[in-house]
Amino acid sequence: MSAPTLSTSSTPSKPDGPGREVPAYARREAFTSALRRNISAHGFLIGAVLCFSFFSWYPMVREFLLAFQKTEAGKTSWVGLRNLKYVANDPAFWQAWRNTLLFTGLALLLGFVVPFFVAIILNEFRHGQGYLRLLVYLPVMLPPVASVLLFKYFYDPGYGLFNGILHFLHLPEQQWLQSTSTAMLSVVIASTWMNMGGATLIYLAALQGIPGELYEAAELDGAGLFSKIWHITIPQTRLILSLLLLMQIIATMQVFAEPFLLTGGAGPEGSTTTVVYLIYQYAFNFNNYGGAAALGLVLLVLLAGFSAVYVRLSRDSED
Amino acid sequence: MRSTWFRPAHRRTAAAALVSALALTALAACGTSSSDTGSKGSGGGSSDPTAPLDPKTKVTLTMDCMPPAAKAAELRQWKEDIKTFNQKYPNVTINGKSTTGQCEEPTRFTAALKGKSQPDVFYTYFTDLQQVLDNDGAADISAYVTDKTVPALPSIDPNVLNVLKKDGKLYGLPTSNYTMGLLINRKLFQQAGLDPNKPPTTWAEVRTAAKAIAKLGNGISGYGEYSATNQGGWHFTATMYGLGGDIVSPDGKKAAFNNDLGKQVVSNLKAMRWDDDSMGKTQLLKWGDLQKQISTDKLGMFLAAPDDITYMVQQLGAKYENFGMGPIPGGKATLFGGNDYMIKKGLSPDQIKAAIAWLSFKTLTPGKGQFDWARSKGDQLPVGLPQPNFWTGATKATDLTSRTDNATMPVENFRPFLDNPIVGKAEPVKAQEIYKVLDNVMSGVLTNKNADAGKLLSTAETQVNQILANQ
Numbered sequence: 001m002s003a004p005t006l007s008t009s010s011t012p013s014k015p016d017g018p019g020r021e022v023p024a025y026a027r028r029e030a031f032t033s034a035l036r037r038n039i040s041a042h043g044f045l046i047g048a049v050l051c052f053s054f055f056s057w058y059p060m061v062r063e064f065l066l067a068f069q070k071t072e073a074g075k076t077s078w079v080g081l082r083n084l085k086y087v088a089n090d091p092a093f094w095q096a097w098r099n100t101l102l103f104t105g106l107a108l109l110l111g112f113v114v115p116f117f118v119a120i121i122l123n124e125f126r127h128g129q130g131y132l133r134l135l136v137y138l139p140v141m142l143p144p145v146a147s148v149l150l151f152k153y154f155y156d157p158g159y160g161l162f163n164g165i166l167h168f169l170h171l172p173e174q175q176w177l178q179s180t181s182t183a184m185l186s187v188v189i190a191s192t193w194m195n196m197g198g199a200t201l202i203y204l205a206a207l208q209g210i211p212g213e214l215y216e217a218a219e220l221d222g223a224g225l226f227s228k229i230w231h232i233t234i235p236q237t238r239l240i241l242s243l244l245l246l247m248q249i250i251a252t253m254q255v256f257a258e259p260f261l262l263t264g265g266a267g268p269e270g271s272t273t274t275v276v277y278l279i280y281q282y283a284f285n286f287n288n289y290g291g292a293a294a295l296g297l298v299l300l301v302l303l304a305g306f307s308a309v310y311v312r313l314s315r316d317s318e319d
Numbered sequence: 320m321r322s323t324w325f326r327p328a329h330r331r332t333a334a335a336a337l338v339s340a341l342a343l344t345a346l347a348a349c350g351t352s353s354s355d356t357g358s359k360g361s362g363g364g365s366s367d368p369t370a371p372l373d374p375k376t377k378v379t380l381t382m383d384c385m386p387p388a389a390k391a392a393e394l395r396q397w398k399e400d401i402k403t404f405n406q407k408y409p410n411v412t413i414n415g416k417s418t419t420g421q422c423e424e425p426t427r428f429t430a431a432l433k434g435k436s437q438p439d440v441f442y443t444y445f446t447d448l449q450q451v452l453d454n455d456g457a458a459d460i461s462a463y464v465t466d467k468t469v470p471a472l473p474s475i476d477p478n479v480l481n482v483l484k485k486d487g488k489l490y491g492l493p494t495s496n497y498t499m500g501l502l503i504n505r506k507l508f509q510q511a512g513l514d515p516n517k518p519p520t521t522w523a524e525v526r527t528a529a530k531a532i533a534k535l536g537n538g539i540s541g542y543g544e545y546s547a548t549n550q551g552g553w554h555f556t557a558t559m560y561g562l563g564g565d566i567v568s569p570d571g572k573k574a575a576f577n578n579d580l581g582k583q584v585v586s587n588l589k590a591m592r593w594d595d596d597s598m599g600k601t602q603l604l605k606w607g608d609l610q611k612q613i614s615t616d617k618l619g620m621f622l623a624a625p626d627d628i629t630y631m632v633q634q635l636g637a638k639y640e641n642f643g644m645g646p647i648p649g650g651k652a653t654l655f656g657g658n659d660y661m662i663k664k665g666l667s668p669d670q671i672k673a674a675i676a677w678l679s680f681k682t683l684t685p686g687k688g689q690f691d692w693a694r695s696k697g698d699q700l701p702v703g704l705p706q707p708n709f710w711t712g713a714t715k716a717t718d719l720t721s722r723t724d725n726a727t728m729p730v731e732n733f734r735p736f737l738d739n740p741i742v743g744k745a746e747p748v749k750a751q752e753i754y755k756v757l758d759n760v761m762s763g764v765l766t767n768k769n770a771d772a773g774k775l776l777s778t779a780e781t782q783v784n785q786i787l788a789n790q
Contacts, residue, residue: 074455074664089789091756091782158538158600178602178766264547264605268766269759269775284426285549285751287450289433 066293083294087282090291095270096278099184100253103274106188107252112245115196119203120233133204137197144194148261151190152177155262177263180271187272191258199244206240207233246310250303256280275299368462372672377410380674381438383660384422385415392698400688404680411673422658423447432456439666440674443491445482445657446746452485457661461489463671469679474714482745483659492675494682494689495707496657497624498743499557500736501525501645507532507539507619508643518620518645518735522562522587525620525648526595532619533597540599542591543612543621544765548605551761552754556654556747557622558584563651566747566757567787574783576757577776585772589764602765611635613642622647624656625704625733632701639728644705644736655743657707685710685718696725703730705737749786756782 035042070079087093122132139147154161155176163173176186214232223231234241259265259272265281266273275295282292372378386393394417401413418424422442431437432454443451451457466472475493483491505515511531519525529541545551555576556566564580567573592598599618610627612618614637625644631637647653660682662674681688695702703726710718723730730737747753756779763775 072453074453086789089785091785156601175766178600180767264603266547266755266758266762268603269763281751281755284429285755286749287429287453 063293063296066289067297068290068294070290079290083290084298086288087278087291087295087298090278092270092273092278093295096273096275099271099273100255100275102184103188103255103259104249104252106185107191107255108245108248110188111192111196111199111252112248114192115199116203116241118196119200119207120229122200122204123207133201136200139194140197142194144257145261147194148190148258151193152262155186155190178268180268183263183267183271187258187262187267190262191255194258199248202240202244203237206237210236246307249306249310253299253303368668368672369465369467370672371468372408372411372669372676374408375410376669376673378667378669378673379412379414380440380670380677381414381416382440382674382677383416383438383442385417387417387419389419392700396691396694396698400681404677408673408676411677413677437663439663439670440660440678441663442494443659443661445496445655445659446750448483448485448490451490451661455664457490458664458666458671459488459490460492460662460671460675461487463668463675464489464492468672468675469683471679471683471685471710471714474685474710474712475683476709476711478655478743479657479709482657491659491661492678492683493657493659493707493709494678495626496655496709496743497626497706498647498653498655498741499622499624500647500653500741501620502613502623502627503620503643503645504613504616504618504641505643505732506616506641507535510535511619515643515732516735518643520646520648520650520739522583522648526587526591526597529591529597529619530595533595538599539617539619540612541595541597541619543598543604543609543618544588544761545604545606545609546758546761546765547603549751549754549758550605552757553654553746553750554622555584555757555761556750556754557647558649560652560654560744561647561649561741563649566753567783571748572787574753574780574787576783577780581776582772585760585764585770585775588761589770589772592765593768598765603762613637616641625706625736628704629701639701639703640732643732646736646739646741650739650741652744653741654746656746657709685714686721690718690721692721692725696727699727701728702726703728703733705733752786753783756786 067083068078068080069076070083071077118136122129122136125132142150153159157163157173157175157178160176162176166173175182177183210232214236215228218228218232254276255274256276259267259274260277260280263272265277276299279292279295279299282288282295386397388394397415401415404413405411416438423444425444428437428443428447429450431441432451435454435456437456441456464472469492476496479493479496480489483489483493501518503515503518508515508518508528511528511534513528513531519528525542532539532541545554559566559576559580562580562583564578564584565575568575588598592602599612609618609621609623610631613621614631614635623644628637628639628642628644631642632639660674660678662671666674684690689707692702703722708715708718760775760779764770764772
C-alpha cells in the first residue's frame with residue numbers, strides 16, 4: 001500500500017504564476033493528506049511542543065510578566081518599573097554586577113585560554129592521546145557538588161591541600177576563599193578545572209581538522225611555535241573559538257553553583273555575590289518574586305543584546 | 320487472516336495516539352496538584368465558629384509534618400494519636416504528609432505557597448507569617464480558637480501567640496518555640512580546666528574560655544560563628560540582643576546597630592579570631608557546620624537553640640551528656656523563634672474546626688500528644704531538653720516536672736539555661752535582607768585581619784537604611 005500522493009494539477013508551482021489559484025478543497029486535502037502521512041511524527045511533535053510550552057516557554061512568559069507585577073495578600077497588581085527600581089536600589093545590585101563581570105573576565109582569561117593550550121599540547125601527543133583525553137574530560141563527569149567539595153577541602157585555610165603544599169615549600173599560606181582579594185579567583189580556578197574538559201575536546205577536534213601541510217610549510221619558512229599558533233592555529237580555529245567565546249560568556253554570566261557551594265554565595269564581604277545568586281536570594285530568601293524576575297529580565301536583556309551584537313560582528317567579519 | 324490493525328496506516332495512527340497519550344500523561348504527572356482532592360468536609364457542623372466540632376461531621380484533612388518512616392518511634396506515636404483522636408472524632412480522616420528532612424524547607428515551602436499546594440494544615444516557622452499572608456495562604460482562625468476548642472489556650476505564653484497574629488487576627492497555633500543560648504561541649508570544658516556547670520555569661524568570659532579551649536590544640540576551636548547564607552547576620556542580631564542592642568529602630572525605619580554595642584560585637588569577634596586565634600581558620604560557616612564541629616569535639620561553644628542538640632544527637636551521632644547550655648552572653652534579651660501550624664485559606668468551617676481539634680490534641684495538650692513525656696521516654700526519644708516551652712504558670716511547672724521525671728538525658732546540664740530565662744525578642748523587619756547585609760560584617764571581621772569595625776558597621780548601616788527605605 002502506498003501513501004496517497006498529491007495531485008500535481010492542484011499543486012501550485014512557481015511557473016504557473018499568481019493567475020492560478022489553488023482551490024480551497026485541494027489545499028485542505030493536501031494538508032490532511034500531509035498530516036496523515038506524518039501522523040507519528042506529529043504525535044511526537046505534539047508531546048515535545050506541549051512539554052516545551054509548559055516547562056520552557058510558559059515560565060519565560062510568566063517571568064516576563066512577574067517582573068512588572070507585585071503579589072500582596074494574594075492579589076497580583078501591576079507595578080510598572082517599580083520592581084526594576086527596587087532591585088537597582090539594592091545595595092548589593094552593583095556589587096553583584098561587578099562580581100559577575102569580574103568572574104566572567106577571569107573565567108574567560110583562564111577558562112578560554114587554558115583549555116586551548118591544553119588542547120594544543122594534547123594534539124602533539126602521538127601515543128596515549130585517548131587516555132589523556134579521558135583524564136582531561138574526567139572532571140566534567142564528576143557531579144558539580146562533588147567537585148566543589150573537593151575544592152573546598154583543597155582551599156581550606158586550616159587543613160587544605162593547597163596550603164599544605166605551600167607550607168611544605170616554605171611559602172606563605174594563602175586565604176584562598178577567605179579573603180576578598182582571592183575569593184573570586186579561587187572560585188574561577190575551581191570552575192575552570194570543573195568545566196575545561198568539554199572545551200578542550202572541542203578545541204582538540206578543531207585542531208585536528210587543520211591540514212598538517214600548513215604547519216609543514218610554516219616550518220620550512222622557519223616559523224617557531226608561537227608563530228605557528230598565531231598564524232595558523234588561531235586563524236584556522238577562529239570560528240570554533242568565536243562560538244565557544246560566546247557560549248562561555250553566556251554561561252559564566254549566569255554563574256551560581258560554584259560561589260554558592262564554595263563560599264555560601266556571598267563570600268567574604270560579599271565578594272562572590274553574583275547576579276544569579278542575588279536572583280536566588282530575592283526569590284527564595286526574601287520571597288520577592290517580582291524583584292527576582294526583574295533582575296532576571298535585566299540579565300536576559302543584557303545577554304540577548306550582547307549575543308545580538310556579537311553575532312552581527314562575527315557575521316561582518318566573515319564578509 | 321491479518322487484523323486490519325496491523326495495516327501500516329493504522330499502525331501509524333496507533334503510534335501517534337500512543338505517543339500523544341504518553342506525552343499528556345507525563346504532563347499531567349509532572350504538574351502539581353493542589354491538595355484539595357478528597358479534602359472536602361461535608362456539612363452538618365454548627366455554623367458558630369466558637370462551637371466545637373460536631374463529632375459526627377465527616378471531614379478529611381491533609382496534614383503536614385507527619386514523621387517519616389525513618390523516625391519509626393515518632394511515626395508510631397503519630398498513628399497512635401490519630402487512633403485516640405478518632406475515638407472522639409471517628410469521622411475525621413487525617414492524611415499525614417511527611418518529608419524526609421526538615422518539615423519546612425524554605426525554598427520548597429515558598430514554591431508550594433505560590434502554587435497553593437501546601438497541605439490543608441501546614442507547618443511554618445514563626446517568621447513565615449508575613450510571607451503566608453502576602454500569598455493569601457492562611458485562614459483567619461481567631462474566631463475558632465477559644466478556651467472551649469483549645470482548652471490549654473490560657474496557659475500558652477501570650478508572646479508566642481502574638482507572633483502568630485497580624486492586625487489582631489490569629490493565623491496559627493504553636494508547636495514549639497526556642498530562644499537562643501550558649502551551647503557548650505562539656506568534654507572540652509573539662510579538658511581545658513573549665514567548669515562545665517558554669518558556662519560563660521559575659522563576652523569577656525566567653526573570650527577567656529575560648530582561649531583556654533583553643534589551647535588544647537589538635538585543631539580545636541574555642542568559639543565558632545556563622546558568616547554565610549544570612550546566618551552570620553542572624554547571629555550578629557542574636558549577639559546584639561544579648562547585649563541589649565537592636566538592629567532596627569523601634570519604628571522599623573532606620574538601622575540601629577552602628578553604635579558602641581555594635582562595635583563591641585565586632586571588636587570582640589575580631590579579637591577572638593585574630594588576637595587569640597580561638598575561632599579556627601576556616602570561616603564562611605553556615606548552619607550545620609558548627610553542629611558538626613561540636614559533635615566531633617572540635618569546638619567548645621557557639622550560640623544555638625536547644626533543638627540543635629536533638630539534630631546533633633539524632634543526625635550526627637553525638638551524645639546528649641556531652642553538651643550543656645547557658646543563657647546568651649550579656650543576658651539582656653535573646654532572639655526567639657519557633658514553629659507552628661497554619662490552616663489553608665479556603666477550607667470549610669468544619670475542616671478548620673477539625674484541624675484545630677487535632678492540633679489542640681496532638682500539640683497543645685499537656686501530658687498528651689507531643690507532651691506525653693512518659694511515652695517518649697518509653698520510646699527512647701529525647702526527653703529533657705529545655706524547649707519547646709511555651710507554657711506559663713501551673714501548666715509550665717507540671718510540664719517541666721514531667722519532663723524532668725522522664726528525662727532521657729542529664730537535664731542538669733541545661734540548668735544554667737533554665738534557671739536564667741532571658742526575655743525573648745523577635746527578629747527585625749526585613750530580617751533576611753538585613754541578615755544578608757550583616758553577613759558582610761561577620762565575614763569581614765572573621766576573614767580580614769585588618770578589618771575596620773567602624774567602616775564595616777557604617778557601610779552596613781547605609782545599606783540597611785537603603786533596604787528599609789526601599790520597602
